[in-house]
Amino acid sequence: MARGAWLLLAVCGAVHAQGSPAPKPAPVIPDGLQIEPKYFEPTSGDSPGGLGFGYSISYSIPALSAKKGPATPQIESEFSTVGVDFQARGNVALNQDINPSDFLKTGLDFSYQSSRVFRGEVAPDCDLANPDTVEQCAAAVMSGLRIDAAFTASLESDQKFDKQAKAYGGKVAMAYVPAPRSAWNTWNPLDWPFRLTRAVTGYDSAPRAEPNAFPRFLLALERVSPDKDPEREAALGRKEDYSRVNLEMALSAPAARFQKSTVTFEWSWRYFQELSPDESIKAAHLDHFRYSALSLRLDAGWRLTYATGRLPLDSQSDKVWELGYQLKLP
Amino acid sequence: MPELKKDNQAHVSAFMFLRINGQSTRPMVSDPNQAGMGLQAFSDLVYFNSAASPDILKTNAALVAHMYLVFIDSYYTRQREAGYENMTTPELIAELVTLMIKPARTVHDLAQKADQIFRFKSEASAAVPLAAATAGVAVPKSTRKKLKQIGNG
Numbered sequence: 001m002a003r004g005a006w007l008l009l010a011v012c013g014a015v016h017a018q019g020s021p022a023p024k025p026a027p028v029i030p031d032g033l034q035i036e037p038k039y040f041e042p043t044s045g046d047s048p049g050g051l052g053f054g055y056s057i058s059y060s061i062p063a064l065s066a067k068k069g070p071a072t073p074q075i076e077s078e079f080s081t082v083g084v085d086f087q088a089r090g091n092v093a094l095n096q097d098i099n100p101s102d103f104l105k106t107g108l109d110f111s112y113q114s115s116r117v118f119r120g121e122v123a124p125d126c127d128l129a130n131p132d133t134v135e136q137c138a139a140a141v142m143s144g145l146r147i148d149a150a151f152t153a154s155l156e157s158d159q160k161f162d163k164q165a166k167a168y169g170g171k172v173a174m175a176y177v178p179a180p181r182s183a184w185n186t187w188n189p190l191d192w193p194f195r196l197t198r199a200v201t202g203y204d205s206a207p208r209a210e211p212n213a214f215p216r217f218l219l220a221l222e223r224v225s226p227d228k229d230p231e232r233e234a235a236l237g238r239k240e241d242y243s244r245v246n247l248e249m250a251l252s253a254p255a256a257r258f259q260k261s262t263v264t265f266e267w268s269w270r271y272f273q274e275l276s277p278d279e280s281i282k283a284a285h286l287d288h289f290r291y292s293a294l295s296l297r298l299d300a301g302w303r304l305t306y307a308t309g310r311l312p313l314d315s316q317s318d319k320v321w322e323l324g325y326q327l328k329l330p
Numbered sequence: 331m332p333e334l335k336k337d338n339q340a341h342v343s344a345f346m347f348l349r350i351n352g353q354s355t356r357p358m359v360s361d362p363n364q365a366g367m368g369l370q371a372f373s374d375l376v377y378f379n380s381a382a383s384p385d386i387l388k389t390n391a392a393l394v395a396h397m398y399l400v401f402i403d404s405y406y407t408r409q410r411e412a413g414y415e416n417m418t419t420p421e422l423i424a425e426l427v428t429l430m431i432k433p434a435r436t437v438h439d440l441a442q443k444a445d446q447i448f449r450f451k452s453e454a455s456a457a458v459p460l461a462a463a464t465a466g467v468a469v470p471k472s473t474r475k476k477l478k479q480i481g482n483g
Binding site for chain 1: 336339342343345346349350351352353354355356358363364370373374376377378379380381382383384385386388389390392393396397400401404405406418419420423424451
């Protein structure tokens with residue numbers, strides 16, 4: 001029954017997401033469910049590789065969002081507002097045992113958004129209406145900071161719905177693009193190796209700090225109420241709610257130039273820690289989960305990912321190579 | 331998939347913004363060596379970290395969308411097309427983010443969206459309301475005289 005309700009929710013979300021294009025001015029109706037076919041190749045154990053896919057739906061609910069905010073963005077533009085978003089995302093493998101991120105999450109966020117951006121300077125020989133002068137316009141590069149804080153309620157499961165939980169709490173996500181000459185940009189150690197690879201491969205003519213390479217952060221504190229989790233129940237001897245902290249750090253940076261295409265490096269590191277776990281949960285290694293994914297993507301849709309670790313509800317730690325290509329559904 | 335057009339200022343704004351801000355290194359239109367930026371999927375732009383959680387991707391896309399709106403507003407136009415004139419900056423950002431988190435959509439789609447939202451210089455839709463607004467206005471004698479002198483009287 002519960003599984004049926006979950007499937008119905010997923011199907012409703014997908015059908016709703018594929019509705020007709022938005023008539024003006026009604027905003028924010030998504031026009032496609034995103035699906036990415038993948039091939040998973042485990043690097044440990046005896047499991048053979050297999051096919052699967054990743055899915056994603058994101059839907060801002062305009063009627064429930066605030067109408068506050070400036071009508072026109074300013075030169076140094078800032079605002080804060082509130083909104084309601086629906087999100088669903090997960091990774092599904094035909095063979096669950098080789099799914100490196102077997103963790104589906106579907107939920108609603110009531111969010112507070114704050115954003116501030118700054119424009120750069122326009123050099124005298126830069127004509128922004130003339131694309132032939134783009135090389136002279138480098139000083140017009142922009143910088144900014146955005147913080148999204150949200151109360152969140154979600155349903156979590158593995159891909160077979162053998163484990164299910166409700167989660168509610170708060171989260172804060174931050175994206176910062178520092179000004180090119182700022183100390184944050186100059187001294188960003190995560191970008192140092194890529195400054196070298198960019199210069200060596202001809203992406204840049206000399207080692208240069210890349211503002212987009214500044215890491216992004218997510219911090220979440222959630223109360224988790226397991227509906228079905230045989231491993232926890234076996235360890236604890238009962239079903240019990242618990243609190244969980246989640247920290248994520250992510251980075252995306254141009255890494256090199258390969259045959260006139262850009263190679264981009266992507267990284268995400270996620271850590272989940274149960275607060276004050278029972279000794280039996282610690283002994284069963286269910287108190288914390290670590291997951292890390294590194295990708296190299298070529299400017300043509302292909303992406304090679306190495307994922308290691310496990311997310312909550314994932315029974316085993318995996319080390320898996322994924323080869324993915326983006327498909328678009330109408 | 332269509333290319334960006336150099337004679338369309340909405341397309342120029344998308345190209346200039348993404349190149350200047352390090353999101354893409356592609357040329358505006360395809361050449362024998364490299365595909366044009368209009369054909370480039372969002373998943374190939376730097377902000378699109380597909381390894382990250384959807385929360386981080388969305389926050390990142392929203393920051394880039396806010397920058398793009400300020401870029402257009404600062405250097406191209408502040409006029410909006412019908413249907414968008416009363417939307418706030420956060421609402422416009424939400425419009426763009428909905429598009430920008432879809433990995434297979436392209437820079438051409440973004441440029442078209444900007445064209446749909448903003449009334450860029452020399453667009454036909456900009457000239458029509460101006461002509462309509464001035465149609466019933468009497469031209470002063472001094473102005474009529476000057477127009478005659480330059481051959482437009």
